Amino acid sequence: EPEVTQTPSHQVTQMGQEVILRCVPISNHLYFYWYRQILGQKVEFLVSFYNNEISEKSEIFDDQFSVERPDGSNFTLKIRSTKLEDSAMYFCASRGLAGGPFGNEQFFGPGTRLTVL
Amino acid sequence: GQQVMQIPQYQHVQEGEDFTTYCNSSTTLSNIQWYKQRPGGHPVFLIQLVKSGEVKKQKRLTFQFGEAKKNSSLHITATQTTDVGTYFCAGEGTSYGKLTFGQGTILTVHP
Numbered sequence: 001e002p003e004v005t006q007t008p009s010h011q012v013t014q015m016g017q018e019v020i021l022r023c024v025p026i027s028n029h030l031y032f033y034w035y036r037q038i039l040g041q042k043v044e045f046l047v048s049f050y051n052n053e054i055s056e057k058s059e060i061f062d063d064q065f066s067v068e069r070p071d072g073s074n075f076t077l078k079i080r081s082t083k084l085e086d087s088a089m090y091f092c093a094s095r096g097l098a099g100g101p102f103g104n105e106q107f108f109g110p111g112t113r114l115t116v117l
Numbered sequence: 118g119q120q121v122m123q124i125p126q127y128q129h130v131q132e133g134e135d136f137t138t139y140c141n142s143s144t145t146l147s148n149i150q151w152y153k154q155r156p157g158g159h160p161v162f163l164i165q166l167v168k169s170g171e172v173k174k175q176k177r178l179t180f181q182f183g184e185a186k187k188n189s190s191l192h193i194t195a196t197q198t199t200d201v202g203t204y205f206c207a208g209e210g211t212s213y214g215k216l217t218f219g220q221g222t223i224l225t226v227h228p
Contacts (some may be wrong), residue, residue, distance in 0.1 A: 025126065
């Protein structure tokens with residue numbers, strides 16, 4: 001069964017450092033998302049990406065964040081200068097076409113746990 | 118912006134008892150989705166409800182979408198220990214693909 005993969009599984013960084021979180025969405029999917037989940041809290045939408053551009057972003061997704069699809073398979077989230085409050089689990093998700101066999105289902109990756117010290 | 122509230126935050130049940138979690142959106146939704154997250158895991162899609170008043174069943178799980186498309190519920194009949202986890206509702210409004218998650222209900226099942 002196809003799945004979304006994410007690397008690394010755990011990233012520890014110093015405050016102020018840049019981090020890049022990587023995701024490989026399901027191959028024929030067209031819509032890509034990043035969410036984050038602070039420990040013990042709900043899943044929060046960060047950004048959606050379609051046709052090589054951002055479709056929508058939340059207020060969390062400020063100038064310190066950026067996304068990129070550098071090639072046909074990877075989808076990355078970059079945090080330019082990490083803050084302590086960026087510590088969270090970051091989930092990538094992908095989805096196929098609306099009306100496709102899986103409807104609007106979003107497939108989540110296993111997540112990257114980011115710890116900012 | 119759109120907010121999705123979910124109650125209760127925690128539910129402890131004995132195995133065999135029923136469980137229900139409720140979800141309420143501040144705005145009308147195009148659809149609502151339910152996800153389950155096991156401890157240490159990632160959200161896994163359970164179901165999507167699109168139509169007003171829709172009811173869907175998956176074995177012991179029953180999902181409902183309100184007539185106004187602003188609230189939803191998940192009911193589990195005769196819980197089992199394998200049901201443990203956090204159940205999230207996630208509403209999709211007018212922005213395609215942007216899911217607004219509820220706070221989740223953490224279900225604990227005691228054998």
